[in-house]
Amino acid sequence: MKEYFARVWQARYFWTHLALSDLRSRWRGSFFGVLWTVIQPLGMTLLLALVFSQIFHIPIRNYAPYILSGMIIWDYVTTSAVNGSQAFIQADAYIKQCQHPLAIYTLRTALGNLIALALASVALAGWVLIALPNTFGWTWLAALLIYPILLLLAWPLATLLAYIATRYRDLPHALGLVFQAMWFVSPVYFTEETFRAGKLRALVDYNPIYHLLEIVRAPLLHGRWPTATNYAYCLGSIAVFSLLAWLAGSRAEKKVIFYL
Amino acid sequence: MTDHRIVLRDVDLHYAAVAFKERSLKALASGLLRAPGMQPRIADVHALKRISLEIGSGERVGLLGHNGAGKSTLLKVLAGLYPISGGQRLVRGKVRALFDLSLGFEPDATGRQNILYRGLLLGLSPAFMRRIEAEVVEFADLGEFIDYPIKTYSAGMQVRLAFAISTAVGGDVLLLDEVIGAGDASFMDKAKLRIQELVARSEILVLASHDMAALHNLCSRGVVLHHGRIEFDGPVEEAFNAYRRLNHLPAL
Numbered sequence: 001m002k003e004y005f006a007r008v009w010q011a012r013y014f015w016t017h018l019a020l021s022d023l024r025s026r027w028r029g030s031f032f033g034v035l036w037t038v039i040q041p042l043g044m045t046l047l048l049a050l051v052f053s054q055i056f057h058i059p060i061r062n063y064a065p066y067i068l069s070g071m072i073i074w075d076y077v078t079t080s081a082v083n084g085s086q087a088f089i090q091a092d093a094y095i096k097q098c099q100h101p102l103a104i105y106t107l108r109t110a111l112g113n114l115i116a117l118a119l120a121s122v123a124l125a126g127w128v129l130i131a132l133p134n135t136f137g138w139t140w141l142a143a144l145l146i147y148p149i150l151l152l153l154a155w156p157l158a159t160l161l162a163y164i165a166t167r168y169r170d171l172p173h174a175l176g177l178v179f180q181a182m183w184f185v186s187p188v189y190f191t192e193e194t195f196r197a198g199k200l201r202a203l204v205d206y207n208p209i210y211h212l213l214e215i216v217r218a219p220l221l222h223g224r225w226p227t228a229t230n231y232a233y234c235l236g237s238i239a240v241f242s243l244l245a246w247l248a249g250s251r252a253e254k255k256v257i258f259y260l
Numbered sequence: 261m262t263d264h265r266i267v268l269r270d271v272d273l274h275y276a277a278v279a280f281k282e283r284s285l286k287a288l289a290s291g292l293l294r295a296p297g298m299q300p301r302i303a304d305v306h307a308l309k310r311i312s313l314e315i316g317s318g319e320r321v322g323l324l325g326h327n328g329a330g331k332s333t334l335l336k337v338l339a340g341l342y343p344i345s346g347g348q349r350l351v352r353g354k355v356r357a358l359f360d361l362s363l364g365f366e367p368d369a370t371g372r373q374n375i376l377y378r379g380l381l382l383g384l385s386p387a388f389m390r391r392i393e394a395e396v397v398e399f400a401d402l403g404e405f406i407d408y409p410i411k412t413y414s415a416g417m418q419v420r421l422a423f424a425i426s427t428a429v430g431g432d433v434l435l436l437d438e439v440i441g442a443g444d445a446s447f448m449d450k451a452k453l454r455i456q457e458l459v460a461r462s463e464i465l466v467l468a469s470h471d472m473a474a475l476h477n478l479c480s481r482g483v484v485l486h487h488g489r490i491e492f493d494g495p496v497e498e499a500f501n502a503y504r505r506l507n508h509l510p511a512l
Contacts, residue, residue, distance in 0.1 A: 014380045021366060028368060097359055099340050170284040254343035258279045
């Protein structure tokens with residue numbers, strides 16, 4: 001295992017290059033370029049916040065950053081999982097030539113998306129500073145932990161899905177459905193209170209997605225430290241996905257080349 | 261004394277048959293519903309059959325054989341890309357494989373940037389690539405086009421650049437799969453010289469080719485593969501004859 005990660009580290013120039021080149025090609029040829037990453041969720045948030053704050057009677061000042069934080073983080077998880085599941089298929093030319101550990105191709109997806117997320121979260125921080133300046137304080141430092149947590153979550157998740165998707169090519173369609181369903185039963189856009197009021201407490205308290213979002217929402221929106229339970233759920237999910245990805249890899253890594 | 265070696269002992273390789281079938285969750289579900297006897301059977305392809313081969317330091321080996329005899333498969337086993345299904349594989353030394361040259365170009369980036377990217381793919385450091393960049397640029401000889409995006413290149417120009425980068429770094433064990441033959445006549449001569457230099461610097465060469473002249477020039481030992489088996493292993497001239505005999509061609 002140590003040796004495997006040593007090989008991932010040896011190939012670091014290659015996967016950082018791949019991640020950056022993904023970003024370059026994403027931003028090239030568009031008028032706003034990098035700015036799109038920031039503008040797009042902002043525009044969506046504005047629209048959703050206007051509508052939902054009317055429906056749920058919540059002041060838009062608090063609700064907009066709630067939606068924005070949910071949107072960019074949930075977006076990171078789904079795009080990393082769905083695009084990551086295609087990572088081996090997309091990298092087939094490399095896999096057929098070079099003996100790099102396969103996990104670097106999912107790391108590429110997870111890392112590239114993380115950089116895009118970091119940019120988008122600038123918009124979130126800016127918005128909160130203007131709309132809810134009283135939450136600013138030391139607790140904001142805790143929100144930074146979202147980056148390593150997300151990376152450690154998305155990397156094994158994408159790796160696991162990539163092994164399955166290489167074998168079963170229609171997986172992305174199924175994934176789209178699963179993530180849609182998970183979004184629907186989680187407090188991503190809908191507020192925590194909506195769920196609690198509807199006697200759906202379990203969908204909040206035992207939902208890893210809720211705890212993941214709290215890492216950012218507790219400090220930024222309420223000026224609170226995230227709770228130990230929040231971290232425990234995140235670390236638990238990381239452990240589960242890592243274990244599954246490792247099992248899939250140790251069984252299938254060598255055979256992937258036949259399925260490309 | 262260097263000890264670069266290739267040892268294969270009773271190596272078998274199967275291509276998994278499931279890889280050729282319809283592979284989807286839908287197929288999995290419908291397969292579960294169908295009675296076990298109803299499913300069409302596709303057998304695994306037995307691509308290499310009990311291959312035993314020992315190549316020592318300083319040897320130049322040519323692989324001959326009909327299309328589908330297993331030449332490329334054997335090279336990929338040596339490169340460590342394919343998992344073997346039986347036997348033992350030992351390759352000691354840094355392996356450099358030249359299989360598909362035009363891989364890993366970014367069409368929107370310039371030729372010069374692509375030199376760096378290709379190097380990173382091969383596991384080299386950015387610092388090392390900066391050192392050899394000038395030499396690669398000179399060899400590719402693309403003039404001012406080296407600073408143009410790759411997508412403006414003609415097919416021949418792309419091949420020249422790819423060849424220049426891929427052959428800039430050598431290794432102890434060099435594996436070549438029909439890579440000789442790129443670009444126009446003047447570039448061909450340069451390319452041949454370059455390959456010869458690369459071969460001279462490497463400890464072990466394994467070349468798969470149908471080009472008898474190239475095999476004759478570069479190799480001393482010939483291995484003939486026939487339907488996944490080694491049918492002949494010896495001096496390259498005798499290997500030509502064995503190859504022609506096995507494939508029912510008139511002797512030269």
